[in-house]
Amino acid sequence: MKIYNKLxxxxxxxxxxxxxxxxDLVELVYAVLDxxxxxxxxxxxxxxxxxxxxGGFEHKLxxxxxx
Numbered sequence: 001m002k003i004y005n006k007l008x009x010x011x012x013x014x015x016x017x018x019x020x021x022x023x024d025l026v027e028l029v030y031a032v033l034d035x036x037x038x039x040x041x042x043x044x045x046x047x048x049x050x051x052x053x054x055g056g057f058e059h060k061l062x063x064x065x066x067x
Contacts, residue, residue, distance in 0.1 A: 007028075009024065009027070029043075
């Protein structure tokens with residue numbers, strides 16, 4: 001028997017594709033924001049400010065190692 005200790009959705013689809021997995025991530029973020037009392041508008045403002053200051057992920061840069 002394999003034991004899992006992970007949060008799962010209320011209605012688990014039989015087969016998840018990639019877009020469904022991304023939707024799960026967004027639902028998780030929304031749940032955390034709600035738990036912390038942060039509005040979507042405030043979250044989006046912080047996200048855009050951080051993107052302006054540090055950039056996004058369009059170039060798919062990878063940090064391979066550090067010393």
